[in-house]
Amino acid sequence: MSPRGVLVAALLVVGVGVTLASCVGVLVMRDAFDRLHYTAPATTIAPLAIAAAVVLEESLSAAGIKALLVALVLLVTNPVLTHATARAARVRQFGEWTVQEGEQVKGEHP
């Protein structure tokens, strides 16, 4: 096995291992806020490792560039999705929060 093949296999093991560990973390945590933390490694480390493995195998061909693009899309969109989900969970738990009459909002001067 060439050194490049060893590196590709190592990157694949990292990507698959991190994703499986995140799935188990999502399963065992108690509430939605704890669960949401475990979606982060699966959308940052794992896609970058797998895309790096594809680029090592194929160099920067159409396949390599598309793999990097998928990793970039996951990297950018997942924090937005996590924020929206956590906000939905909080609104369902405590109700919509609005500024009450006469309440002072921090950082805002009348």
Add this chain to the structure above:
Amino acid sequence: MNEWFVAALALLAGLVPCGVVCLRGDPVNRLVGLEMAGTVDTLVLLLLAQAYDRAIYFDLALALALLSFAGGMVFARFLERWI
């Protein structure tokens, strides 16, 4: 059967915990399970595209990444406002 197929098959096992989360708890917990399953599916399609050695198959992973994001946002909005 190369190492890419092995990695894709191993990742498919990660869908089981996501499915269990989707079947239990309140709607927001189920939504988190769905988002996680979408991420795992995207990575599986990425690995399968390289396993079959077709550059055009990477478009499937890209489409799923974008559409699972859009679907998750719609679910989060609905859970926040109306359901």
